[in-house]
Amino acid sequence: xxxxxxxxxxxxxxxxxxxxxxxxxxxxxxxxxxxxxxxxxxxxxxxxxxxxxxxxxxxxxxxxxxxxxxxxxxxxxxxxxxxxxxxxxxxxxxxxxxxxxxxxxxxxxxxxxxxxxxxxxxxxxxxxxxxxxxxxxxxxxxxxxxxxxxxxxxxxxxxxxxxxxxxxxxxxxxxxxxxxxxxxxxxxxxxxxxxxxxxxxxxxxxxxxxxxxxxxxxxxxxxxxxxxxxxxxxxxxxxxxxxxxxxxxxxxxxxxxxxxxxxxxxxxxxxxxxxxxxxxxxxxxx
Amino acid sequence: xxxxxxxxxxxxxxxxxxxxxxxxxxxxxxxxxxxxxxxxxxxxxxxxxxxxxxxxxxxxxxxxxxxxxxxxxxxxxxxxxxxxxxxxxxxxxxxxxxxxxxxxxxxxxxxxxxxxxxxxxxxxxxxxxxxxxxxxxxxxxxxxxxxxxxxxxxxxxxxxxxxxxxxxxxxxxxxxxxxxxxxxxxxxxxxxxxxxxxxxxxxxxxxxxxxxxxxxxxxxxxxxxxxxxxxxxxxxxxxx
Numbered sequence: 001x002x003x004x005x006x007x008x009x010x011x012x013x014x015x016x017x018x019x020x021x022x023x024x025x026x027x028x029x030x031x032x033x034x035x036x037x038x039x040x041x042x043x044x045x046x047x048x049x050x051x052x053x054x055x056x057x058x059x060x061x062x063x064x065x066x067x068x069x070x071x072x073x074x075x076x077x078x079x080x081x082x083x084x085x086x087x088x089x090x091x092x093x094x095x096x097x098x099x100x101x102x103x104x105x106x107x108x109x110x111x112x113x114x115x116x117x118x119x120x121x122x123x124x125x126x127x128x129x130x131x132x133x134x135x136x137x138x139x140x141x142x143x144x145x146x147x148x149x150x151x152x153x154x155x156x157x158x159x160x161x162x163x164x165x166x167x168x169x170x171x172x173x174x175x176x177x178x179x180x181x182x183x184x185x186x187x188x189x190x191x192x193x194x195x196x197x198x199x200x201x202x203x204x205x206x207x208x209x210x211x212x213x214x215x216x217x218x219x220x221x222x223x224x225x226x227x228x229x230x231x232x233x234x235x236x237x238x239x240x241x242x243x244x245x246x247x248x249x250x251x252x253x254x255x256x257x258x259x260x261x262x263x264x265x266x267x268x269x270x271x272x273x274x275x276x277x278x279x280x281x282x283x284x285x286x
Numbered sequence: 287x288x289x290x291x292x293x294x295x296x297x298x299x300x301x302x303x304x305x306x307x308x309x310x311x312x313x314x315x316x317x318x319x320x321x322x323x324x325x326x327x328x329x330x331x332x333x334x335x336x337x338x339x340x341x342x343x344x345x346x347x348x349x350x351x352x353x354x355x356x357x358x359x360x361x362x363x364x365x366x367x368x369x370x371x372x373x374x375x376x377x378x379x380x381x382x383x384x385x386x387x388x389x390x391x392x393x394x395x396x397x398x399x400x401x402x403x404x405x406x407x408x409x410x411x412x413x414x415x416x417x418x419x420x421x422x423x424x425x426x427x428x429x430x431x432x433x434x435x436x437x438x439x440x441x442x443x444x445x446x447x448x449x450x451x452x453x454x455x456x457x458x459x460x461x462x463x464x465x466x467x468x469x470x471x472x473x474x475x476x477x478x479x480x481x482x483x484x485x486x487x488x489x490x491x492x493x494x495x496x497x498x499x500x501x502x503x504x505x506x507x508x509x510x511x512x513x514x515x516x517x518x519x520x521x522x523x524x525x526x
Contacts, residue, residue, distance in 0.1 A: 121431065122432075177522055177525075
């Protein structure tokens with residue numbers, strides 16, 4: 001099992017100097033991730049198989065099944081309380097589930113033999129509230145897990161971190177602290193922090209829901225670019241514009257069930273379920 | 287009031303044969319500081335451990351932490367002091383009990399252990415509160431990056447929790463310092479014990495306890511200044 005290859009230390013990298021960067025230098029071009037090597041078609045990156053989960057006697061997920069292929073971008077939407085955040089947190093075992101199985105890149109999530117920290121280090125996750133570590137500078141946020149989990153040297157981790165900061169347009173802020181950045185900037189740092197681990201798949205849990213409206217765009221831009229670079233992505237969001245632009249499939253959930261799992265065009269063109277139609281009519285009318 | 291004030295009493299020789307009453311009080315102060323610092327080391331590390339245990343997912347760890355806290359904070363400190371000094375040595379095997387009783391600094395060692403374990407229960411509650419005050423997503427973010435539980439506590443949760451609880455932790459440190467006076471009951475010659483001795487030898491009760499009061503206040507002011515400096519030093523840029 002090898003993760004997405006990272007440029008060998010010492011290889012030519014875009015030089016990100018803080019000098020040229022005035023405030024917020026905007027997005028630079030260039031791939032955010034190395035495109036994944038082609039693998040045998042049909043082997044899913046994430047296979048969610050009949051997941052059910054209860055909180056006490058309350059069932060939050062009912063028999064959810066879906067698959068996400070390598071390089072695929074899947075948007076998960078649905079009304080609040082429908083279980084979409086819970087489902088995405090099951091993928092990297094942040095939430096336990098009682099029945100069913102999830103397989104990520106061939107590794108079973110619910111298996112005593114699975115080294116969960118190792119699995120999680122290969123699954124990037126971005127949270128609604130960013131969850132940057134407030135006591136660490138931006139560059140330290142990006143290097144902590146690289147050093148502690150992947151065992152990279154401080155220099156290698158910093159190089160990788162600066163590289164990614166440049167790609168999300170935040171080179172000038174590497175020595176600042178999270179509290180000194182805007183929400184949109186913090187979320188871009190959070191994406192860079194996840195990418196620093198060379199994940200094979202990225203999970204986004206409502207990444208723009210806590211942002212002021214004018215900052216949504218800058219975060220979505222980074223995500224669109226990531227999708228176009230071939231990253232496998234599972235995105236819980238209500239940003240239907242993003243779904244239209246880059247999603248391959250849309251999953252609609254309601255009351256803990258996957259109600260609809262369709263190609264993007266089918267979903268927006270002619271959703272089959274009444275509940276999805278109802279939901280879409282509500283969020284698209286404005 | 288028919289009282290014979292004598293503010294020069296501090297510089298008169300004490301009946302112990304060596305030094306003045308001032309020397310006697312200062313030696314008491316030294317024992318107070320030594321006891322406070324030593325017991326704080328136990329209180330801080332053990333308290334942190336117990337506090338962390340109360341926030342772990344493991345039910346067994348939680349139960350142990352809860353039992354510890356409830357046991358040590360619900361028995362009066364004075365009773366605990368007597369238990370450690372008079373009762374515990376009798377419960378141990380005879381040879382070990384005798385060795386304990388014959389320790390050269392038995393009151394000091396006992397006071398350090400007793401205060402350390404007592405204050406640990408209070409530190410534990412603050413550490414727990416500090417950890418629980420953090421957004422749940424912080425732990426999740428550490429976990430999602432592949433950090434182990436221990437790494438998440440060490441690098442993410444505790445550094446932030448300690449920053450939150452620094453003010454109440456300062457109060458706890460001051461409490462611990464003042465609680466050392468309880469150890470006079472088991473014969474530790476700390477500041478309060480020395481002030482009492484001075485009063486009994488010289489009958490200058492006001493002078494003796496005025497000195498003790500001022501010394502306690504002074505040392506606490508020093509602690510507060512240090513704590514304020516520490517708070518400023520570790521403050522995270524960009525937060526209030």
